[in-house]
Amino acid sequence: MAATKYSQSIKNDSRFFLATALLELLQNTNLEDIKISKLVERAGVSRMAFYRNFETVGDVLRDYFEPKINRLFDDVILQTPVNQKMFAISNFFTEFDSTMKLSIDRHFEYIIRQIFFNNMQRFYQSLEGIDKIPQVNRKYWIGFMSAGVYNIWRDWVMNDKQDSLDDIHDLLGKLQSTTFNSLLEN
Structure with missing residues (x-):
């Protein structure tokens, strides 16, 4: 032993x-x-x-970043009150902004993006009422939202965070709730 x-x-x-x-x-x-x-x-x-x-060398990065990102999302999914979840995700952006820039500059963004997408899928699967959306719509909505959130984060970081994090948080909340509610209505 x-x-x-x-x-x-x-x-x-x-x-x-x-x-x-x-x-x-x-x-x-x-x-x-x-x-x-x-x-x-x-x-x-x-x-x-x-x-x-x-x-591969990329596996070293995946091994390093995956537990860190997973832990942040675990906190959001398991411990953050429902009304504060999107804001908590926004805090993730601030914490990982230098990593985002480095991943773009040094060509390993695909690793960060995949880990982020995997966690966004976990996040969206945990939302209250997600089971009311038909499975096929749910799958595409989660992919759509994950890509959208990632691209907003990426643009915000790469544009030197010119817009306030509160504005980004509000935008993400509106996009999520509007599209989610639209799927519930159909």
């Missing part, structure tokens, strides 16, 4: 070192230009340590 705990500790340390090194490399290098040999050298781990944990 002690060996298992020690092995897990080494595996976790390797993952942490790889993620830290990758985030440092991404400050000046695009994701597609980062080679595994450069990453493991920077992290101070072996190639074997990399391959024990990951298949």
Whole structure:
């Protein structure tokens, strides 16, 4: 048992070192230009340590960001009162704005977007009354809203947050409630 705990500790340390090194490399290098040999050298781990944990360099980012984003959404889904959920999602934008910019600049936005979409699906599936919308409409509405929320967040960040977060929150709330209510009426 002690060996298992020690092995897990080494595996976790390797993952942490790889993620830290990758985030440092991404400050000046695009994701597609980062080679595994450069990453493991920077992290101070072996190639074997990399391959024990990951298949691609992008997997390191997914492993790093997914738990962080999942935890934020867990808080919104499980602990935030219904009337404050969209505002809590808006707070996510503020917390992850530098990550958004880095992901666009260094070409790993597809990773952040996929994690965000997965969590938005969880968020929308948790809404009160969602089961009243037919399954086929629900699926497309969730995809539509997830993409819309993401694009509003992306534009807001990339335009240096010129509009107030309250205005963005209000817009998202109106879009969500209007489209949701429209589907309920049909």
